[in-house]
Amino acid sequence: MTMSGTGTCLWFDGPGEPGSALTVAFELDWRSFTGLNGGPQFTFNEPISFVLSFDSQAELDEKWDALTADGGMESQCGWLKDKFGVSWQLVPAMMPQVLSGLDPAGAQRAMAAMMGMKKLVIAELQAAYDG
Template sequence: MTAKNTICLWFDGTALEAATFYAQTFPDSAVGAVHRAPGDYPAGKEGDVLTVEFTVMGIPCLGLNGGPGVPHTNAFSFQVATDDQAETDRLWNAIVGNGGQEVACGWCKDKWGLSWQITPRALTAAIADPDRAAAIADPDRAAASRAFEAMMRMVKIDIAAIEAARRG
């Protein structure tokens, strides 16, 4: 890896499987070097895959097969900004359909327990504060509040429903 900062993700022997799935699912993603253990270690044997270098949407990652007992939590997630409902559906369905699970408000978990936020840009625009100058001139917090309330009732984000809520 040439990046100075890399996200290290802990897996229980499935780092290569996860990296391959991410590379096949997300644009600008790839599996790089696969490093095998030069000797036995607590979670594996000499020759087992120890680490996998990969990128997820341009973000350098390292999958470490560190063994059991260190599960992923919601304290870390990948947030993926999607451009339309088709992209939202494709990514959501790929994660959930590959042994993952739906959570809420655009969040899902992959089969390795890693959290993903599949977030349409339309949702971000609907609930974000307008820039300060625009907010002072014409704040429409009611529209943002309606969109936010609609999102809170969703599992996978429905852009048409967010836009309808925003319009009132």
């Protein structure tokens, strides 16, 4: 990967020294990434994690399978660690619509469904939201 040359730093009060960044958004090879300052309570890998968003289940499944292969470990809510111990969260692009949609009860159902999943399943999240 090469740096595409774009990046934004978003400054919010958070863990760490006053004035330190809570999140940093950047692009690598034309793909957007967000870095989160998780504070000193995490080891090296949790604060250095990647969140990837996918439009289709097939794309999400393909990347999930690749990242959990050869010693990767699945976790809850779309999180995993690859074979190197780097943390990733793979999420459907539609997640904001079902977790903070106009129907509060639907959003609660979608959140409950997500909490019971390892790899996130778009159809199941949408069905939970729809009731």
